[in-house]
Amino acid sequence: MSAIMKKAWGYRYWVLVILWLVYIINYFDRMAVLTFLPFIQKDLHLTPVEVGQLASVFFFAYAAAQISAGFLADKIGSKRVMYIAITVFTFVTALTGVVKNFGQFIALRIGLGLGEGHHFAPAIRAINNWFPFKERGRAVSFFATSWAVAPAIVPVIVTSISVSFFGGAWRPVFYVLAIPGAIGIFLLWRFISDSPKEMIAKGKLSKDQDIEEENVAPKKLSKEEKRKAYGVFLKDANFYVFTLCLFCQLAVYWGTSTWLTSFLVTQHGLNIKEMGFFASAPYIVAFFAMMLGGWLMDNVVHRMKPVALIGYIGSIPVLWMLGSVEKGNTGLLLTLLLLVGFFVNLNFGSIYAYLPKRYPKEIVGSATGLANGIGQLGSFISPLIAGYLVTVGANGSQDFSRVFIFFAIVSAVAALCAVILKEKKVTKVPANTIGSEKSVS
Incomplete structure (x- = not known):
């Protein structure tokens, strides 16, 4: 790692890029389901009403998870909550490949919503800890582009995988999507801490005069x-x-x-x-x-x-x-x-x-x-x-x-x-x- 990457004022941009990449992995899982939904509907013999219920139940679980995610991030730290989130939605995505009926699919959609819903608030809190007040608008805006980039690229990627490697089948693609999830877990473990102060204390980041006082970890209440x-x-x-x-x-x-x-x-x-x-x-x-x-x-x-x-x-x-x-x-x-x-x-x-x-x-x-x-x-x-x-x-x-x-x-x-x-x-x-x-x- 170069000297500039070891300085908090430069390293925070690497933190932002990693958080961005991991959130794109989050979108891979949800957009893959939407991409293959017509084929899933045909294979599972789902009615249009059932398809609508599958689409909406995800957002209901996702919304509910947002509330506990924020409080958990404040209590145990952003990194731990993101660990839990990505582990859950990666596991649920892999299980999607073996779904047999509507009831199982509803359960998996709820699980996916709960897993992915615990990802967003901790990521925003991590950005808040790493970036000074004057840069947070740009930092959050860059992070937000993950949900513009992902919908543009995921359908092309997952359908290409399906056609090129599995003869147009959709189930094996969800097994493959466990790989990006594992990569996301590694990136969090290797490169992310809740704050610059925590990473400096672990000896993974050098001290730098450009670290602003507001970038230290929040006090325990x-x-x-x-x-x-x-x-x-x-x-x-x-x-x-x-x-x-x-x-x-x-x-x-x-x-x-x-x-x-x-x-x-x-x-x-x-x-x-x-x-x-x-x-x-x-x-x-x-x-x-x-x-x-x-x-x-x-x-x-x-x-x-x-x-x-x-x-x-x-x-x-x-x-x-x-x-x-x-x-x-x-x-x-x-x-x-x-x-x-x-x-x-x-x-x-x-x-x-x-x-x-x-x-x-x-x-x-x-x-x-x-x-x-x-x-x-x-x-x-x-x-x-x-x-x-x-x-x-x-x-x-x-x-x-x-x-x-x-x-x-x-x-x-x-x-x-x-x-x-x-x-x-x-x-x-x-x-x-x-x-x-x-x-x-």
Whole structure:
């Protein structure tokens, strides 16, 4: 390891890259199921209603896991919780290859949701420990690109493995996906610690004058101090406004992700090859949008609200128009898909940097876990509501106009939340008071 990598100010970027890679492994497992779902449905003789239940039960378990993940990260450390998470979802993914019926598949989807749901909040807490306040927007934005990169590459990779090595069979692919899980466990063990201070204490990292005081590990709190510390965000009205904002953002993201391929095939009549190209377009743009949003937050506006308003207000017209594009107008369809990818994802890095920028690191894991747990219910509810809004014609044709109008309305609610949201930093978690605030310019 070079000298610069041994310095905390340089090594934290390696930590970020590793956390990013491990989270892409997380997405490999969930996106592989979605990619092979039509073939799984055929082999297991599942009805469309059962397929819908399988899709939604994952997000329900995933949302529930977010809450305990945050509190566990604060209690036993981010690294240990991520160990548990990746071990569970790797094991469940391998078991998916032997699933025989609907009941077994439901159990595995719940297990996958619980495993993957315990990964996000600890990762955000680790980023919070390693990066100074002024860089967290960019750091979280880069981390957020993992869920733009993964949906763009996973379907291609897993289907290629299936066709090239297993004659188009889907079951063996899930056994192979245990390998990236094992790699992720190794990367966590070898390169990650909860904080620079911990790694320096173990002699794995040299001391460096550029380490900021706020990058040291958070202090241990007594039970009484924890009770008062949690009150910092539980008694903060802005926490709930933020949570509703996140709920809406995730509702739009996973709502569009869930129904996009059906929209392209049934309403626009695209074949498999064309659908794959058009469906990947928003995620390619999403990577750059996420990075831009974090850069704007850290270097230009220094707040989440302006970035959020650009993203949410911009999403309203493009989502509204997307659902009404005439069949055959592929130029306009592609243009709107690219714009959807940009505006829907612009605020992803920024919104997840809001809590680390607002609350002390002693409680940011718990705050992130609770907010993301409630917010992920948007991922659960949105696809279900959208299903009722699809208009089915007498000849079996499907019209998604009302679906995308619904997503546009949800974006408008998110914009309203962003207008209301106040951005101030809670400076500390004292033992005898709930906390103090100072304005953030």
